[in-house]
Every structure is written in structure tokens, then in C-alpha cells.
Amino acid sequence: MRKKIITSGSTFIDIDAFACLFAYKELLDLKKEEAEIVVTAACNSSVTQKYKDLNVNKTDASVEDVDFVVIDVSDPDHFDKIVKLDNVSHIFDHHPGFESYWSEKIGEHAVIEPIGAAATLIFREYEKENLLEKISPSSAELLAVAILSNTLNFQAKITKEEDKIAYEELKTFFDYSSTFEEEYFSEVQESIEKNILDSLKNDSKYINPELFIVQLEVWDSKHIIDNFQEEIDQFLRSANSEVSFLNLIELDKKRNVIICNDDRTLDYLEKYFSEFDIDREKKIAITPHVMLRKEIITRISKHTTIYNR
Ligand SMILES: [Mn+2]
Numbered sequence: 001m002r003k004k005i006i007t008s009g010s011t012f013i014d015i016d017a018f019a020c021l022f023a024y025k026e027l028l029d030l031k032k033e034e035a036e037i038v039v040t041a042a043c044n045s046s047v048t049q050k051y052k053d054l055n056v057n058k059t060d061a062s063v064e065d066v067d068f069v070v071i072d073v074s075d076p077d078h079f080d081k082i083v084k085l086d087n088v089s090h091i092f093d094h095h096p097g098f099e100s101y102w103s104e105k106i107g108e109h110a111v112i113e114p115i116g117a118a119a120t121l122i123f124r125e126y127e128k129e130n131l132l133e134k135i136s137p138s139s140a141e142l143l144a145v146a147i148l149s150n151t152l153n154f155q156a157k158i159t160k161e162e163d164k165i166a167y168e169e170l171k172t173f174f175d176y177s178s179t180f181e182e183e184y185f186s187e188v189q190e191s192i193e194k195n196i197l198d199s200l201k202n203d204s205k206y207i208n209p210e211l212f213i214v215q216l217e218v219w220d221s222k223h224i225i226d227n228f229q230e231e232i233d234q235f236l237r238s239a240n241s242e243v244s245f246l247n248l249i250e251l252d253k254k255r256n257v258i259i260c261n262d263d264r265t266l267d268y269l270e271k272y273f274s275e276f277d278i279d280r281e282k283k284i285a286i287t288p289h290v291m292l293r294k295e296i297i298t299r300i301s302k303h304t305t306i307y308n309r
Contacts, residue, residue, distance in 0.1 A: 001033060003034040003035065003036070003066045004028060004033065004034065004067050004089065005036055005037075005038050005061065005063060005066045005067070005069070006024055006025055006028075006035055006037045006038070006068075006069045006071065007037070007038050007080045007083060008021060008039060008071050008072050008080060009041060009073040009079065010040070010041055010081055011041060011078065012041050012042055012044040013039055013041050013042070013043045013047065014047065014149070014150075015048075015051065015142075015145055015146050015149045015150075016046075016072050016146040016150045017071060017073070017118070018043060018047050018051065018142070018146070019051075019139075019143050019146035020071040020072055020119055020143075021037045021039065021057065022056045022138070023119070023122050023123075023135070023139035023142060024071060024122050024125070025056075026135070026136060026139050027125055030129075030131050030134055031131075036058065036061055037056055037057040037058065038057060038058050038063075038080070038082055039057040039058075039080060040059050040080055040081060041080060044202070045191045045192055046149050046188055048184065049187075049191075051145070063084065066087065067088070067089035068083050068084065068087055068088045068089060069089060069090040069091075069092075070083060070088055070090070070093075071092045071118055072092070072093055072094070072095075073095065074091050074097070074098040074099075074101075074110070074112050075095070075098055076098070089106065089109060090106070090109045091106065092118055092122060092125075093112045093118060094113060094114060094116070094117065094118050094120075094150075094158070095112075096114060098112065114158060115160045115163060116154075116158050116159040117146050117147040117149075117163060118146070118150075119146035119150070119166070120143075120160070120162055120163045122143060123166040123170065124166070132169070135170075135173050137173060137174040137175065138174075140170045140174045143170050144170040144176075147167045147170075148167065148185075149188075152249060152251060152292075153185070153251040154167075155249075155254055155289070155290035156290070157292070182219060185217075185218070185251050186220070188217070189218045189220065189223070189224075192216060192218065192224075193223075193227065196231050196232075197235065200231075200235045201235075203215045203216060205293065206241070207297055209241065210241055210242040211243050212236070212239035212243070212244035213244070213245060213296065213297070214235070214245070214246045214247065215247045215248075215249065216246065216247075216248050217249045217251060218248060218249065218250060218251070219252050220250070220252060221248045221250040221253075221257040225284075232259055237261055243264065244260075244261060245258050245259060245261070245265050245269070246258065247296065249290055249292070251290075254289060255286060255287050255288065255289060255290060256286070257285075258285040258286070258287065259284055260283045260284065260285065261283070262283070263283075266280060266285065269285050272300050272303055273285070275287070
């Protein structure tokens with residue numbers, strides 16, 4: 001059997017990819033298969049310092065005569081640049097679009113399913129191989145935190161029952177406490193706040209020139225609003241769009257606080273989302289439950305024609 005290189009996407013590694021790489025390498029170790037993690041992309045803010053310190057990956061290695069296992073991405077255009085497409089042996093992903101491409105190429109070695117986190121698919125591999133009892137506390141914690149993060153505390157629509165079951169099971173394999181979720185998300189929020197402008201930039205999107213939506217996922221929205229109102233207003237204004245807002249997803253309270261710059265944007269939201277609680281004085285709209293940017297866009301596009309640019 002050829003050596004395996006385990007890798008992920010080219011732009012950045014989030015905690016889901018990071019956890020999967022670590023835990024899948026451990027699974028191959030347990031199976032006595034030779035494998036190495038190689039990643040050239042940087043980690044994003046979902047990978048907190050505690051996990052970064054695990055130093056899981058190399059940034060270069062010989063890629064001659066190896067097979068590639070690619071996790072948390074299946075669009076070949078977004079693979080880490082080290083990947084040789086013809087030598088991909090396994091794919092684990094939960095993003096749609098390339099299911100048939102890969103199943104034609106590598107058959108059942110392509111596991112691409114709509115599920116909350118790729119980490120749940122790796123958890124499933126441990127179960128399949130009957131090796132869950134041997135999972136290390138680090139791998140169990142990483143897979144758990146990946147599920148927590150990618151499902152947004154189980155609020156994202158893509159969350160499946162299997163994600164919840166995996167999470168409950170994984171909790172028993174590391175030192176879990178009831179403040180685990182809050183600790184993780186608060187640490188992510190701290191790193192977002194440390195570099196608020198970059199954080200806003202990194203998750204902002206022009207849906208078309210007239211509609212600009214920024215998204216942040218935080219534990220405590222009040223802390224962001226109290227400390228960064230000015231930066232946020234300025235950033236939204238600089239987009240120069242007809243409508244621009246920050247979709248602040250508040251994971252603790254399981255809702256969004258949408259921060260708007262002006263009445264025009266509030267009018268716009270009111271028109272499409274009668275269920276939002278709009279506060280004209282504070283220029284915010286509060287949703288009854290968590291809504292991702294893509295869900296907001298889907299709703300708007302049902303009523304209008306949105307041209308993506
Ligand atoms: Mn993922």
C-alpha cells in the first residue's frame with residue numbers, strides 16, 4: 001500500500017478540516033498505515049490557540065508515489081496545491097456539487113454527504129473500523145469541537161441527527177465539562193475581536209453590487225456591539241452598497257442580531273422578513289432563530305431576482 005498524504009483546501013483550514021486531518025491520521029496509525037498530514041493553507045480563527053499548538057501538519061513533503069486523502073472539500077479547484085488529482089484515493093466531504101464526479105473516479109472511497117460536519121464522517125470511520133474505543137482524548141475533543149463549530153452549536157440547518165449522536169459519543173472520550181461550548185466559542189470571539197477589521201473582511205460578501213452582507217459568529221453579541229459599533233458602521237459604509245448589514249450570529253442565545261447602518265436597510269429587511277424584531281433606534285433587527293447568510297439570501301431571492309457577481 002502506498003503512503004497516504006492527508007490534506008484539505010487551499011484557501012484556509014477551519015476547525016472541521018483541522019480536526020479531521022488530525023483524527024484521520026490517528027485512525028490510519030491505528031491501522032498501521034503510513035500517512036502524513038500536509039497542509040500549505042493557514043488556519044482561520046475557528047482554530048483556537050490551544051488546538052494550533054498541537055502542530056499537526058507539515059507544510060511540505062515529497063508527493064511522489066503517494067495517495068491523497070482530501071477532507072472537507074471536494075471541488076478540485078479548491079484543493080491544496082500539493083494534490084495530484086489522479087492520485088486522490090479517498091474524499092470525505094459535506095459540501096455538495098462534486099458527488100458524481102468523485103464516485104465515477106473512486107467509487108465508494110468518495111464519501112460526500114450533506115451533514116453538519118466532515119468530522120461526523122470521520123467519527124463514522126472510527127466506528128466502522130471498530131476503533132472508537134482507541135480514540136485519543138485529543139482526537140475526540142477535536143472532532144467534537146469541529147461538529148460544534150460547523151453546525152453552529154447545532155443551529156445550522158444542515159445539522160443532522162448523526163452529528164448530535166457523534167457529539168454525545170465523543171464527549172465520553174475526553175475531559176468534557178458543561179462549559180466546553182461556551183469556552184470554545186468565547187475564545188473564537190476573542191480572536192475575532194482582536195482583529196475586528198480583518199474578521200469583518202474575511203467573511204463579507206457582495207451578493208450583487210447593491211447588496212453587501214457581512215457575517216460573524218460569536219457567543220456574546222452585546223460585547224461586540226458595545227466595543228466595535230464604530231468600526232462596524234464604518235466598514236458597512238465603505239461597501240458603498242444600497243443595502244449593507246452585519247449578520248451577527250449569537251450562538252449562546254441561538255438567534256442573530258443584524259446590525260444595519262441606515263433606515264433603508266431596516267426597511268429592506270422588514271419587507272422580506274416580517275418575523276424579525278426591528279429596533280429602529282438601535283438600528284438592529286433580531287431574528288427568532290439562527291439564520292445563516294445563505295438562508296437570508298435564499299429568502300430574498302424568492303421575492304426578487306438576485307444577480308450574483
Ligand atoms: Mn466542514
